[in-house]
Amino acid sequence: MDWRPWLSRWSAEWVQSAEPGELDPEVLRDRWLGFAPASAETVAATEARLGQALPPSYREFLLTTDGWRDAGSFVWRLRDTTDVGWLRDIEPYWEEWEELSDDEPDPGGGNKFSRGLLISRDADAGILFLDPGDVDESGEWAAYSLFSWRAEPPTRFASFTALMESLYAEFHQMRKPEGETRDAWDAKVEQARLAILAGDIDGAADVLAQAEEFGRDRATVLLAQLQLLLGQEYQASQSLSRLLYQAPDGFLADPLFTDELMPWLLTEHARSATDYHRSVLQTAMYGERPEIQLAIGEGQARLRRDRPSFGNPPFDRLVRTALAEHADDPDALWQAIRTAMAQWRPRSADHIAPVALLADPVLAATLTPERGRALLTQPRGDR
Structure with missing residues (x-):
């Protein structure tokens, strides 16, 4: 990772998407979510204090910026060289989450929480940490994110870089900022659409999955159709639930939805809705959703009134x-x-x-x- 250009783009997009009064004055002035870089001597002193050399990507990050603001939507501040430290010393109560981990048992009997390096300072009931007991051939430590309100095991990433890339994607998914990142993913989604129509679905599906992580709703629209034809009903249900939760502009009136997806959704509701299982449409109607109720009513009326069409x-x-x-x-x-x-x-x-x-x-x-x-x-x- 060439940290400075990438973090500069992240900063510019964050500033562009921020609400008035949300930003620290220096962030607004400098258009930079980071801080001054740590010196090589400072990083070396931190490594001496910890008794261990830091993984390469995290070390280079600190040499670019000694700390970071707003890492995604739920981590408001990363630690810097003055306070990065062992999780067992700073927040030892997270260790009980080891029992909920999906990872294979550590052959050495270790616990990634007790040996983990805590790199987040301020977060929404969560932590980010690095595991020095899980090192790849490049010397990178596995990285983890954990938020108690998600009620899920900690998520593992191959490195600090991979963790930061995920947090960047989360920022895009939540805020959908304008800029070159959004435009680049939109171009890739269009290329994937054309590839799918040409019969090349596997590579295109991978691109769409990545674009979906960056909040590109069009990618989800395309993926849901692939999932349905491939018999991946659970994944398709999840995709359609996301789309109906916050429907993209014009989606509910698009013939793709009214004449293709709505008949399947009504069929899925009739087939699967029980006292113990909500259909996609039931989930979509949770809360005050008059636009969804109207779309369902129109879909039911259309099926009663007209012979369903299979296409052109x-x-x-x-x-x-x-x-x-x-x-x-x-x-x-x-x-x-x-x-x-x-x-x-x-x-x-x-x-x-x-x-x-x-x-x-x-x-x-x-x-x-x-x-x-x-x-x-x-x-x-x-x-």
Whole structure:
């Protein structure tokens, strides 16, 4: 990591997205969330005090800025060379969280909390720390974040750099600042969309997952469609829940939602909603959500009033013919659907897959995850 340019961009984006009065005067003046760099002598003295050499990425970070403000949305200050220290000495009560860790037991019987280096100072009921007992071939220590209100085991990162990259992504996810980072991810999402329509889904899915971490809602819209066709219903439900929690502008009126995703959501509700399990739509209606209630009502009325459409007219006709002729022969029905895909066209800009097929119980039973992958890897929509 070349820390200074990256941290300068982070600082500029934070300042640009901040509310009036939120920033320290010196941050506003210098457009810098950090502090003056530590000298090599100061870092060496800190290492002597700790009795251990620091990992390379953290050491270089301190030589760039001795401390940091606003690391993500829930850590307000990182420690500096004057107060970085062992977790067991500063906040020993976190050690009980070792029992909740997902990690394999330490062969040496150690505890990453008792040996961890605490690097966060002020945080929202949480900590960031480095583990000197988990070192890679480059000398980097594993890094961890833990927040008690998440009720989850500590999250492991390969290094201090990886932890900071995650906190930076969290900042983008929460605040969605304008700037070159946002624009770069939007460009990658568009490239991924085109790749998916050309049948290249795996590499594109990886890009979309990364873009989603940076709060790019369009990536989630595209990912949800892939997940549905690949039979990843739990992941798709999570994606759609996130979208409905704070729907992007125009999403609820987009034909992709009204004619493709809403029929599946209504089917999922009828199939899975119980006294013990909330459907995606039930979860979305939690609280005062008149826009969601209106969208659901319109979706139900549309299904009662009109014959559901499987897509653009040529594709829709072929699918209906296939259902009429092969409803009792899943293999023949599958072959007919696969042939019909040559006529499929997107309903709107972010429509990349025939999700509407999954709202029909016969077609849903026919489209196994393997067959869904076959449809997705078939170039379509004039690609």
